[in-house]
Amino acid sequence: MPASRVQTAAFYEVKDLAAGEAVVLITVADPKLVMESLNLQLRDALAWETRAGPEGFRTRVVRREETEPADVVDLLIRDHHRVDELLGKALRRLNVADVAGAQPLLAASAAGLRRHIRVENEILAPMLPQPIGMDGTSHTAVMLREHDEILAQLAEVEASLGLDAAPEAWEVEPFVAILSGTLAKHEHREESNLFPHWAAALRARPAAEQKSLLARVRAMLEAATADGA
Ligand SMILES: [Fe+2]
Ligand SMILES: [Fe+2]
Numbered sequence: 001m002p003a004s005r006v007q008t009a010a011f012y013e014v015k016d017l018a019a020g021e022a023v024v025l026i027t028v029a030d031p032k033l034v035m036e037s038l039n040l041q042l043r044d045a046l047a048w049e050t051r052a053g054p055e056g057f058r059t060r061v062v063r064r065e066e067t068e069p070a071d072v073v074d075l076l077i078r079d080h081h082r083v084d085e086l087l088g089k090a091l092r093r094l095n096v097a098d099v100a101g102a103q104p105l106l107a108a109s110a111a112g113l114r115r116h117i118r119v120e121n122e123i124l125a126p127m128l129p130q131p132i133g134m135d136g137t138s139h140t141a142v143m144l145r146e147h148d149e150i151l152a153q154l155a156e157v158e159a160s161l162g163l164d165a166a167p168e169a170w171e172v173e174p175f176v177a178i179l180s181g182t183l184a185k186h187e188h189r190e191e192s193n194l195f196p197h198w199a200a201a202l203r204a205r206p207a208a209e210q211k212s213l214l215a216r217v218r219a220m221l222e223a224a225t226a227d228g229a
Pocket of ligand 2: 076080116120187190
């Protein structure tokens with residue numbers, strides 16, 4: 001097909017990639033840029049490997065969550081997506097007035113968020129560079145301040161759930177919506193302002209240290225999955 005249509009065609013092939021599924025794309029030109037742009041469109045959900053062969057370029061695409069995380073930053077980004085998804089599902093339950101259905105999702109989001117913030121505040125912020133933005137503010141200081149804000153909003157969600165024995169969806173939903181919006185902006189800022197610096201600093205460390213830090217962070221984040229449903 002014409003080169004101009006390759007990206008759209010590839011998008012429809014990979015956008016609903018199911019767990020355990022792989023799509024193989026065969027293209028005439030190197031699909032590096034096409035894949036990067038698709039991955040951006042799909043919020044970093046893809047992992048792929050391209051090989052040049054006699055038939056052109058053969059690219060095998062899978063869901064990124066099914067591959068081993070490349071480094072600590074990759075792990076944090078995946079954890080952002082996981083918590084976003086949990087909150088999104090909780091919001092959808094609340095939108096149909098299903099508070100009981102939202103409750104375990106909110107509990108899992110809360111546990112996950114607290115673990116994630118602990119990793120960023122206590123393990124990573126102290127050991128990694130503290131880059132300064134164009135306006136002179138420290139990206140790390142912004143991150144820490146936003147974490148406090150997120151924890152306060154999370155407490156509001158929990159307070160709304162504890163209002164009475166059976167809270168109404170409309171008593172809870174606005175607080176979850178505010179938290180979800182704050183979190184999305186925070187994650188975007190982290191991923192664009194801070195994580196590139198963290199990733200570069202981590203890559204400069206000895207391989208053994210990178211490996212042990214990855215294992216440590218992973219254990220801390222996964223504890224949230226285990227105890228938070
Ligand atoms: Fe954060
Ligand atoms: Fe984060």
